[in-house]
Every structure is written in structure tokens, then in C-alpha cells.
Amino acid sequence: MTNPVPLVEVWRGDLLESFHFGHAVVCDGDGQIVEAWGDPDAVVYPRSSAKMIQALPLVTSGAAEKYGLGPQQLALASASHSGADLHVTAVQNWVEKLGLGEADFCCGPQTPKDRAERERLIRADQKPSQFHNNCSGKHAGFLTLNQYLGGDADYTAVDHPVQQTVRATFDALTGETSQHVGLDGCSAPNFSCSMRGMARAMAWFATAHHREDAQSLAAVQIRDAMMAHPELVAGEGRACTRLMRAMDGKGAVKTGAEAYFIAILPEIEKGVALKITDGGTRAAESAIAAILVRLGVLHADHPDAQAFVQAPITNWRGLKCGEMRPAAALLS
């Protein structure tokens, strides 16, 4: 096993105050490693960075077509959204058409990241609902697939047909047999794979437009839906939304809990998987942005590249105290 390597530095004044280790892999369309940092064989959960894989059976099954889902629903199925009114309303409308409601969800209620909605709930003395859960779009996808398959209500159980088909899809795309099943924040199972396996799966998404099989056609739909609706995949101000807008069609990116991040880069036909080993999201956002710049799909001088690659650290008076910077390994 190779150790993780320093990927992001946190400077305050002229002193390195903190630093983040991680693993990262870039794969090409053949699933070959083009570049790697740390251990390509390190096995972790990709968490929400796997949502576009979890959404694939929704399309390949025929469920998406039968229930008339469009790019907005596919983007939401792949989203860790902010629980803004935009997201909540879209998910609500989606499941209402299926005759379903909040009580059918298994993701649990979550205080929304979106400030306006969070403060609206407080002013209205309302509790957050399951629609506010950042994974509610993924769960709407699970519920849609479940209605199509006619499974029982416990759609997050690991042996439920919905999760069994997700698992088979996940293993097929990573080229591995998942060895660990984690219970995710939203109560869905999350399957483990190596960094290499996830980068290969993302490269498969990136090159899907060259293939004609049903799964690849579905992958193009989902990936393009993410790129077409960056505001649905995360939310205003969030890294995924800002970086996808800044890349302007060159790729899709997706965060995952515990500092996972992926990139699907159709223009250069590559996939990226990144894990900051301490789970620090700030570093995952910085490192993925640095890798996107390195790969030529994000302009180094774009304000949103600068905001993440060399993120200024400011204090309560707005004074600059320091900055995050990519470690030498990402620059050399």
C-alpha cells in the first residue's frame, strides 16, 4: 500500500498551519491510469460522488422514460443539493406525479444548506422535511425505479431490488467487486471501491458518447444533464455548481461526503477520482479545482478557479489571514 500524499496546504501568514493528505487518480477511456497521487488501490466509499452511477439503472431500466423524466430530474438524481426552494419544489413535483409524497422517502429530514430556505423555515417556525435532504433527488430516483420494478417500500435495504441493481451497476463500472457496504447519511447503502476503480468508472462516463450500448446512452443523458443544470447538482455558491459553470461544458464534477470528489471530462476523455484522507471538504474542493486546471479544462485565471485553488482565508472583519494552496505534488 502506498501512503496518501500531501495535496493541499493551509497557510496563515508565513507559516504552514495545516495540510491535507489524499489519493487521486486520473484515468483515460481505456481505464488506464494516466496520473496518480498517493495510492490508486486505496479502497474507500465514494459516497455522493457515486450518485450518477446510482442514477444509471433509473434510465437503463426504462423507468425514466416511462415516467417522463427529463434532464432536470436526472440532474437532481445525481445531486447533493442545497435544499433551496428550487430543489425542494422540483423534487416535490416529481414524486407527486408518481402519486408519492414525503412519507415514502427514507432519507430523513435535513436542515438545508441554502441560507434563504433555512432562514425561511426558522421564521415560519417549520421543521425541515425529507425534501430538504441533500439526497432527496437521488431518493426520488430510487422511488421512481422502485415504482417501475414494483418492489416493497423499504427501497434503501441493501438486498432490495433497487439497491441490488445499483450494486451490480457500480461493480460493473468500477471493474471490481465491492467489499464493503456503508450506511450513507441518507440511509442508502454506499459501496466501496478503489480510487482506480472510481476513476475508471468516471472515464467510462466521459467517453460514453463514443458508444452505442444502452448503458452508455444512459450515461450520456445523466452526465449531460449534470452539465446542463449545475444549479440543481449542488446550489448557488457551492463548489460543484461554480466549477461546472466555470468549465463551461468541459465536464461534470461531483462532491461526496468525507472529502471525495470526482470529475467526468468528456472533452479530454478522462475521469478523475479524489479522496482527501482526513475527510476535509475544503481540501477536496481545492484539490479537484487544481487538478481541473492541471488537466486544462478549467482556466487558472477564472475567478471560480482562483476561489478554490488558492482559496483566500479571511476573518470576521474580512481581512485576509492566509490561503489554501495546492501542494507541490499537484503543481509539478
Next chain:
Amino acid sequence: MTNPVPLVEVWRGDLLESFHFGHAVVCDGDGQIVEAWGDPDAVVYPRSSAKMIQALPLVTSGAAEKYGLGPQQLALASASHSGADLHVTAVQNWVEKLGLGEADFCCGPQTPKDRAERERLIRADQKPSQFHNNCSGKHAGFLTLNQYLGGDADYTAVDHPVQQTVRATFDALTGETSQHVGLDGCSAPNFSCSMRGMARAMAWFATAHHREDAQSLAAVQIRDAMMAHPELVAGEGRACTRLMRAMDGKGAVKTGAEAYFIAILPEIEKGVALKITDGGTRAAESAIAAILVRLGVLHADHPDAQAFVQAPITNWRGLKCGEMRPAAALLS
């Protein structure tokens, strides 16, 4: 230089999902290292873990006595409080007696961690004030000392008499000459030192009751004020408050930004300094609790010890997904 070592593991199901490296040092009353993990010579900023040092000149100068400060003010001067009504009102009352108000503070406004106060502000459509800043007690201490010294209004400038006396105190207690000055979140300067230097300073606080010099008498006042008012040093639900209550008079602990943590342990006459090198506060809370258990000043079966040492990770439905655990180095 010795590398940092794994101190905290984050498990999800049967897979190690994330882990945190760090440095930690335990010193005795002679300033000798009793036990260390990682690099005792690693130099960082102790951030808010140095607040009891920053409060010392307030007492040794005679300012605290002249303006009638008691244990509550000394605990607040050493606090990173939650900005609850309790804290805000106490700091407000303190500076009003000096003829000062919010406009005299240089810490900047901060959204309070305290949920009730945060939601009250939103409902009342009010912005947080500088009193809500977690450092407002420290700044009230600076303002008090400044009034005593007759310095100009810019009391956070590194060459201001208030900060010069803080720096001299800091260097004297760490036994080092600080090489770096960081701008802290509250705009005060923060001075660097080695892990060993900070552990030595904390052991000096822990053994101050054996000495008769003015600085040691002041240290006893401050340290005992922290232990007497754990609710003022942080706030309900916070690690410092819960761990100090759980230790029941055996010691004072204090968090700092970027995952610093210290412990002052008069009963066993030791001081502890800890830095999680990635800045992950969750791991600093877990590691300091594990060290307190190891040193025999915190019962392993106390609910607040368990809550931090083996912190359960639950999801939005309240289901247990995994837990944080001390790494082998803290257990062996």
C-alpha cells in the same frame, strides 16, 4: 523533523473511511516531555488554545483588580464562547462598566454557534454583533488592559502595548521566541510556538498553585475560573464545556481553530498540547478526550468521554453509520 502520526480513525461500517494525523505532547511541571506523539518540535499557532496566556497580563498588570473583574470575566477572557445570550450579556455588561461599547471592539461580528440566539437573530431580522464573536470575551480583556495602560484604540496591532505584553508573556511561558505572527479570526495577532513549548506553558499553568510569584498567582485565578465556569468557556453541547464538567475539577481544556487543543491538569501536574495537522476539529475533540482518559483525569465510561472518544456517527434518520475511534498510538 518527525512526521505527524495517525491519532483518530473514522470508521463507516467495517471500513476505515478517513483518518487524522497529528502531534501531541504531555509535559510535567519541570517542562519535561512525559509522552509525545508525532513531532514535539512542530511549530504552529495554538490559536484560541492560547487565550489563557493572552489573559495573563490582564491580571498581572493590576487591570483586573482595578476594574473589579471576577472569575466570570476571567473565564470569558479565556473563552471561545458560543455567542449565547449568557455570553453576549456578560461581555456587554463588562465593557459598559468601562464606558465602552461595541464600536470599540476589533473582533468583527460573527454568527453565533448557539442555536437559540442564532435563530432569535433571524426571527428578529437582526445581524450578529461583535459581542457574538466567540472571542468577544478575550477582546473585552484586551480593552480592559488597554484602558489600564492608556494605549490607543488599535489594540490588535502587533506593535500595540497590549499585544507586546501578550507576546512577552507567551514567549516566557513557552520558553521560546515566537518566529511567526498569524492574523487570527478575530484580528488579534497569534504567536507561533512548538508543541513542546505549548505543553510546557500548560504544565506551568497546571503547577502554578505551588508557586508564589505574581504571574503564577494570576495563572491560578484564570485556570480556576475556567474550571469554575465551563459554560462560559464554550457553551452548552460544546466539547470544552462537556469535558471540563466531566473531569469535575481535575482540569481545564481549551480548543483552538485548525484543530488545536490544550489541557491544564493541576491534579496530576501536567500540561497537554495537541494539533491535528489537517485542522479537523472533530478529531481534536476526540484525541484530547482519549488523552484525558489515558492520563486518568476523565473516566472512560463517563457519557461525555464516550461521546468524544468513540463518537458515534449517525445519519439524518438517527441511524448509527460508524464511529470515530482513537488510533492505536493513543491506546497502546
